[in-house]
Amino acid sequence: MTMDALSHSRRAFLANTGSLVIGFSLLRAEAFAQPSSQRLPGDLEGNPMLDAWIRIDPGNKITVFTGKAELGQGTKTFLLQIAAEQLDVDPKGITFITADTGLTPDEGYTAGSATMSSSGTALMNAAAQVREILLNLAARKSGLPVTQLVARDAAIHAPDGRSWTYGELVAQDTLHLRAQPSTKLKDPKDYRLVGISMPRVDIPAKVTGGAAYVHDLRPEGMVHARVVRPPRYGARLAEVETASVEKMPGVVRVVRDGSYLAVVAEKEFQAIRAMQALKSAAKWEMGPGLPANQDAVWSFLKSAPAQTDVIVDRALGAPVKTVEANYARPYFMHASIGPSCAVAVLRDGKLMVWSHTQGVFPDRQAIAELLSMAEDDVRVIHAEGAGCYGHNGADDAAADAALIARAVPGRPVRVQWMRDQEHQWEPYGSAMTTTMRGGVDASGMVVAWDYHFWSQTHATRPGGAGSTIAGWLIEKPFGLAKPSFKPSPRGSADRNAVPYYKFANAKVTSHFIATPMPLRVSALRSLGGYMNVFSIECFMDELAQAAGADPVEFRLKHLDDPRAIDVIRLAADKFGWKGGAKAPAGRGYGFSFSRYENLGAYLALAVEVEADPATGRVRLVRAVAADDSGQAVNPDAIENQIQGGIIQASSWTLSEQVRFDGNAITSVDWRSYPILRMPDVPDSIEVHVINRPGQPFLGTGEASQGPAGAAIANAIAHATGKRLRVPPFTPEVVKKAIDS
């Protein structure tokens, strides 16, 4: 892709897709007279014009737009399937454009497992409405009733053999119409693309060395930059002697703005060497220290002034057996394999930034604020990065590239972080601690459930320039906005804190700690959902044990949603779950269930682990998941996401913890922050997808993390007789528990 090809504006793009209007005003008057007060489907609500999503030019070139980004979950494939299905076009005949402030709708962040429900729903409805418009246009042209016309392969066909391509039917502003609240969708029985595991469109390039990532952009005249970060949060740059670094081979310039420090060089390795020299030359005022250890963070959470919200408040009953338990989790990293990267160029007062950000529009706002530029003068284009599991360093790297590009106008700047910078500076998933008190009556029903959780925020964006590292370090810094919390149905720290089980007697209390944050945190897959589901699903097993009940039966008798019951029965059945079954020596079985956000995908999981009593090493051996994500668009993509979620969460649960001492973050590489490697992964992971044709899309990406953590803990308890409540369950932790 050339810079010029990318620099056209949305206006220019629109001008190029025009043609003549043929008798369309009448049609519009009939069908689209009144903007409705009803809500529009999905993200059509915020972006109601059909041509924000779909454009057709006179040559029948069809372009489909989404404001969502490919993060490795298959967005470019399954959204294309949805649009092609309702448009009756071969997917290969569609040019598909993702998140770009210059071209696409503003759909906020690609996050929260919401791409399907927001963008998928919008595209499905927009495409079907466009097809209806095309059918009506052809009806007028042919004098035939719409019922006799058929849309097929980007053309409308009449029974007499006449046909018109879509391009022949549309004119410049044909699709410049407000979408309607209700849509004549295809009958799911007629789907030919939705529900099919269409191969991922992006994988062939990725396995053959094609340009696939922001890291692979090489615009003409590009220079390489590296940043120098302070030794820890809050440290300020006291002095730095730059003259010798500026004389190093290839160095273009050193960029300093307050405590912000970076170096630009012609070649990448020259930039790295200069960065090392600059790092040695920099002298820092250290500022405040870090907590001494993880225990200090948990006690801080429980003792700091908190905002308390009682989310569920029903009277507790009188149990015959009661159980109490405390759970906690440390900070986890996103720990993407590729450190954050961005490319930016400032030319004629206009800034272009290529970033693997989750939100090109909020990122544009942050960058414009950082550089005191008008948002209209900044364009942010999504380009893929290494795996994205939430708010990682992408936006920070984009801010770095922008700030550095301003210092070398006219030259595209590529900046990539070093591994230790990624490990030390990305926002971590928040540590949490929780308590449970509950009990069952004589019939084994839960009659008391009292859950408390303590957490800091799980989202430090959008926050403009103040949410970026560059914003904190420059001479006139921007501050991080004070985090706030309000209980909500989808939740953040409170995500999935309310049990999906039908408990007559339950209380759920949130304790939110606003300031100060000892470590930088933000969104990591499932936010508070991992800890809340972990606590709920471990405690269900603890209560089942108190009631003398099988964990699967115990869950079933507290549920009344048939779709929840279906996934639990399916997972149990495919696993071969038998109540009271003993596992072979050193092995254990565990079960868990959750409905993500209590309104998204249903997921039930049965696992088998091995726990070596000699070493304490635990390995997930086998996992069987059953998922209901609503209408399944691409079942293989759903399976891939769930397999990935299970493995990633098993890595969190068995081995991960951000480590630090009073001085600095000490998890700086893959030795000090180990994640699962090939010999550690299961023998098999089965995923059974229940398709619900015609039902709303529920999303999948974060459905399995909470259940995976809990099922593993439950299986360890089954294998060893020891209940472990604070991941990670490292060999040392497990060995100590077994030996105790």
Added chain:
Amino acid sequence: MITLTVNNQAHGVDADPETPLLYVLRDELGLNGAKFGCGLGQCGACTVMLDGEAVFSCVTPLSVVGARKVKTIEGLGTVANPSPLQQAFIELNAAQCGYCIAGMIMRAQALLEKNPRPAEDELRAHMAPNLCRCGTHMRILAAIRRAAAQMQAAALAKPGKSPVR
């Protein structure tokens, strides 16, 4: 000027001999396959083959490469004509973000060229240096097994031909 043989092609490269091979492949030769992951030899995203052995190109200086032959994923095949491993990864959608995949394929290629029928524990042990964060491990392993089987079948069908590309 240093001469470097990459994918059977000789290139004159003007770079400091201490420059790690990774940056030369990416920035001087414009090859995208090998990725920067850690610069420490801990993650394998930069894996390429050097005279048939899988190496971390991020910690292999040019001076160490010398006359040895470098093979990158670009040297295995193309979208139109993929190698057995590339084909298997495409068929099984064995990627999520895909950032680690070129390194995974190059490490697997080095294994299958020496040991066309690795046992499962040999396969996993061999692949241990390479990290995947999306959790695509099951598919990566399945794709390698499928490619191994396919290469075996091809070798049996055409006696005398090498079982690997």
